[in-house]
Amino acid sequence: MxxxxxxxxxxxxxxxxxxxxxxxxxxxxxxxxxxxxxxxxxxxxxxxxxxxxxxxxxxGKEDLALTPLNDVWRLLIADLDTVLDRSGPLLEVLGEALVAVVEQMPPGWERLAVLSARLSGTTPAVDAAGLLVCEGFTDQVVGAITQRLPGSSGAELSARVVCAVAVAGHRAAVDAWQSEPGAETTATRGELCALLRESFAAAPAALEIRLP
Amino acid sequence: MxxxxxxxxxxxxxxxxxxxxxxxxxxxxxxxxxxxxxxxxxxxxxxxxxxxxxxxxxxGKEDLALTPLNDVWRLLIADLDTVLDRSGPLLEVLGEALVAVVEQMPPGWERLAVLSARLSGTTPAVDAAGLLVCEGFTDQVVGAITQRLPGSSGAELSARVVCAVAVAGHRAAVDAWQSEPGAETTATRGELCALLRESFAAAPAALEIRLP
DNA sequence: ATGCCAAGTGCCACTGAGTGCCAGTTTGGT
DNA sequence: ACCAAACTGGCACTCAGTGGCACTTGGCAT
Incomplete structure (x- = not known):
């Protein structure tokens, strides 16, 4: 941590x-x-x-390499119960919670987070471990949702899909953030949060994309 | 293979x-x-x-364990250019292509695929490797899409999101398929295809899920 | 048929991640 | 001050995965 x-x-x-x-x-x-x-x-x-x-x-070694990024997910998981007490579209709730968690990371977090993100893009073994953590997040959310919305058919699949979109949005944002020129010294968490909000806002429309 | x-x-x-x-x-x-x-x-x-x-x-060992499942993705990737020549909503196109690939797997495929799926649910290392293959699929699709729809802003994010949903749908379907009682002897690819179609059909609405 | 060559193979020694064990050392509570 | 529980270090071990190299063999041109 x-x-x-x-x-x-x-x-x-x-x-x-x-x-x-x-x-x-x-x-x-x-x-x-x-x-x-x-x-x-x-x-x-x-x-x-x-x-x-x-x-x-x-x-393991991968977990070490991903510590800064994983901390975000772990914190989010720890706060899940509070987060899911809010109401509104699940995707928005998760998006805002994600931003909130990023904002409360300790000072200096971004320096290591950038390195972690780059590593994840470069080294498949690290990337795989990251995906696994996100999968763990999904499982937690699915568990919590099926408990809160019992009987509502398809809630489990819905939760899975929303988490998948959330994870994809997060990955896209981190990817863009980390590849900004000079990110190793100047990347701020404000920029990341902006990118996150952007991704999450654009996600719902993304499903509509058609081939010509 | x-x-x-x-x-x-x-x-x-x-x-x-x-x-x-x-x-x-x-x-x-x-x-x-x-x-x-x-x-x-x-x-x-x-x-x-x-x-x-x-x-x-x-x-590696994980790749071996996932061979039946990975073959599906690999075949889909190999056919990507043909698949993306169709028109319509990307999610639907991918869903149908996925079903088509499953249908053309060699006879006896389901017996090993069930084992592979269970293993993936049981063993994190295997699961992670599977996620990585799906990520590779996403990258291929994103590459192909940005090439086919140049200039359309946000196409990359859209492709990412759609792939994430497709992968989530696939996972949900395989999961349900593999956990049916007696799946090790009676699971048919017809059942899997039906589950896949179900997941893909339900996915677009899933984004709407709200907390009360 | 023959003989050449590159692709593919087996073997062996090696590295590095990760674990089991166990005896020693903190440390927090009383 | 003392004790039990939690934590630690060190060591030997297993196993996945790789590098190197000599050797076979299928495919092919002649």
């Missing part, structure tokens, strides 16, 4: 710092020397964490 | 037979003894293929 230190017990702060150190070491290294050229062993050396602990802190 | 032998050169038929033997050995073994309990070495032993060749035939 990209958690700012200072909260929780001593122990959990130590863990947060170790994680942070690993992410901070890893993402630039991945970018400069290539994802597979950087080994977990080397990273553990650098960050002074044992390999064993590494795998306690992260689900 | 789930290719029926008899076509191509002697050499390519040998390869096809080896692949087939591996798939035929692997999927039941994965199902009975668990995905990670079955090692690639053991499979190579059983199918009398060297490990080196295994990795020439498949992109």
């Amino acid at each position: 990209t958690t700012q230190p200072g909260s929780g017990t001593l122990r959990s702060r130590r863990i947060a710092r170790s994680r942070q150190r690993l992410v901070e070491t890893a993402l630039p290294a991945f970018t400069e020397r290539g994802y597979e050229a950087v080994t977990v062993d080397w990273l553990c050396d650098q960050a002074e964490v044992s390999k064993r602990s590494f795998f306690r802190y992260f689900d | 789930t290719t029926q032998p008899g076509s191509g050169t002697l050499r390519s038929r040998r390869i096809a037979r080896s692949r087939q033997r591996l798939v035929e050995t692997a999927l039941p073994a994965f199902t009975e003894r668990g995905y990670e309990a079955v090692t690639v070495d053991w499979l190579c032993d059983q199918a009398e293929v060297s490990k080196r060749s295994f990795f020439r035939y498949f992109d």
